[in-house]
Amino acid sequence: MPWHLRLVAASALLPAVMAWHEPKQTAVFAGGCFWGVEAVFEHVRGVRSAVSGYATPADDPKGFAEAVRVEYDPARITYNQLLQVFFLVAHDPTEVDRQGPDVGPRYRSIVFVRGAEDRQIVSAFLDSLRTRRVYAAPIATAIATLRTFRIAEDFHQDFVVRNPRDAYVVINDLPKLAELRRRFPDLYQQ
16 A cells, blocks of 8 residues: 555544543542442543542641542533532532531541642632631631552442432432532533
């Protein structure tokens, strides 16, 4: 085959290759039991995946926290929008070492950052919540550098989707999905 025809044939593969390398970002949030946090982010437009796991902060003697690794398309959703969903829907950032019925340091609130720029963004976001007095109680969310993230066991993944009638899910997680739809209708996806 002549070289110019080989170029045309190879260029037909280009869209598939480009789709593989589409831009993506990752954020990691700990906000209580990962089932509900994962379910919320799975319903956010622009989120490619939400995976439950165990995240360990770099400098925290309490050990791991249940967390969700969120892969998202920055062309469709911003990091600030993810922070809004996390703080206003996915969990209660005023609870210390707990979320609802779940008690202990593994259920604490943490935003994991990749570096100084992320830390500044999260700090500014928290300052705006405090300035606007969004919450009556003090915000207890920590900002930490991620040391490790270990994916949780298979039975934890997509727990809300697979167990929509589970009492814990009905009481604690389905109301979060309703709140996401109510508060952020433009971000909500089925």
